[in-house]
Amino acid sequence: MMIGRRSYNVFIIMSTKLIFLVAAASLAQGDNDGYICSRATYYGSPDCIGNPYGACGYGEYGRTVYNGEVSGVSRLYKNGSGCGACYQVRCKIPTHCSEEGTKIVVTDYGEGHETDFILSARAYSNLALPNLAPQLLAYGVIDVEYKRVPCTYASNLVIKVHHHSHFPTYFAILPIYQAGTYDITDVQLWLVCTSLNSLPVMLDAVSNLVITFDFKRDFDHFVEYCKEWRGMRRVYGTVWDMENPPIGMPINMRFQLVSGGAANANAEVKWLQIANVIPTDWKAGVAYDTGFQL
Template sequence: MGFPLSHYCSFLWVIVLLPVLCNCEDTFTQSRATYYGSADGLGTPTGACGFGEYGRSINGGKVGAVSRLYRGGTGCGACYQVRCKIPNLCADDGTKVVVTDHGGGGNTDFILSPRGFSTLARPNRAADLISYGAVGIEYRRVPCQYPGSNILFKVHENSRFPDYLAIVMLYQAGRSDITAVDIWKKDSQAWRSMRKSHGAVWDMANPPKGPVNLRLQVSGRGGQKWVQLMNVIPSDWKAGVAYDSRFQLDY
C-alpha cells in the first residue's frame, strides 16, 4: 500500500527543509576583527561583562570584546569560532574565543586579546598576522565546553552583606543565554526578579535572608525554559567568593 500523495509531498518537504532548519545557526557570518593592547597577551579583568580575573584568563586568555554581539550583556560568556581569510597565513579552523567585554571600532565585530588574535594564524605566522592590524574574518557561535566544571555563582566584589547582593555566573557551558534571574522570597512565597546591573552581573538590594534559591530563564536552540537551583549560595555569603552550583547547562 503506497503513501497518499499529500503525505508523500509533506515527506519531501521535510527532507528538503530539514538541513536548512538544522544548519541555519551553524553558518558563518562575514565580518572583521582587530586586537587590543595587553602586556601579557591575555584579556582584561575590567571588562564590561563584570567577569573580573575570569575575563582575563578564561580559555587560555583567548577572549574578545564585541559590539552588536554583546546584546546588552546577554552575549557575555558566549563562545565563537573565528577564522581569518588571508590565504597561506590564516589557520584553517581559526580559534575559539569567549566574549568577556564590550567594544567596537574599525567596522569590526571582534576586538580580540593579542593571544586570541595570534591564534588565528598558522604556526609561526602570528607576527605576520598582527602586522595587518585588522583582518577580514568569518565567525559562528559554538558551544562553550568546560569539562569537569559546573556553573559557579560568584558574589560580585561590589556586594555588601547582607544589604546588597550582586552575582555573576562563570563557566556556563553550551550555547544558551541566561535572559532572566529570579530569587526566591520565602516570606512572601514568591519569585522576585533580580536586576540586570551591567554585563553579566545581576543584583538585588535587600536580598532575602538565608540560603539563596535562584530561578534562571534560559534561551537557546531548544526554545526557552526556566531552571530552578536551590541553595546555590549560602546564607553567610561573602563578596568575591564563587560558589559551585553543582549544575551545568548542556544545550
C-alpha cells in the same frame, strides 16, 4: 522550434541570475556550515591575554578564561546577555590563516571599524598558521567568519558573589563557567518573608490592603503573600543585583536561558531552577558551585 528555443534561452538567463544571487547571498552570510562573514581586530595588553576591567564584569576570570583567548564585541554584546558566549572565529587570508581558526569567549564590549570582534592579541595570533602570527598582526584588521559554538568547561556553572556585595542588605552576583550555547536573560530569587526584618517591606507592599497589623493573627497571611520569584536587576554585563535579598535561609535561584540569543526566531527558552545554591551566611567575593552544567 523557435518558441522552444526562446523559452530555453530565457530559462538559461534566469538560471544564471539565480546562481549569481545565491552566490552573493553566500558571500554575505558565510559558508554553508553556518559561518557569518565579518571583520576582526585586536587590542594590546602586557601579557597578550584578556582585560580584567572588561564590560562584562568578570574581573580576573575575564582575563584568563579560555587561556586568555577572549574578545570584546559590539553587536554581539546584546546589552550584556552576550557575555560568556563562545564563537569559532577563522580569518580569510589563505596564505596566513589556519583552516580551523580559534575558539574565543566574550568578556568585554568594544567597537571597531566594521568589526564584530576585538580579540585579545593571543586569540588574534592563534588565527594564524604556524610562525605567521607576526605577519597577521601587521594587518591590524582582517576579514573573518564566525559562528556560535558551545562553551565547554571542566567546571559546573558557578555563581560568584560580587565583591561589592554587603551581607545581608545588598546581594550582587555574576555567573561564570557558563557552558553550552545559552544566554542568561533573567535571574530571579525565591523570596519568603520569615523574619521581622522583612516586615517593613511587606507592610509597604500591601499598605493599601491592611490598616492594622496583629502579628499572631496576620503573620502567616503575610508570609504566604510574599512567597514569589522576584527578578534581579542586570547592573551591567553579567552582573546582577538585589537590595534586601532573602535572609535567614539558603537562597534559591532560577535562570532564564535562551539558546543562541533572544534575536533567534527559533530560540529555545527554558528556566533552570537551583535550590539552596547560595548559603544563608554568604560572603562577598566567594564563588559557589551550583552542581549543574548548562
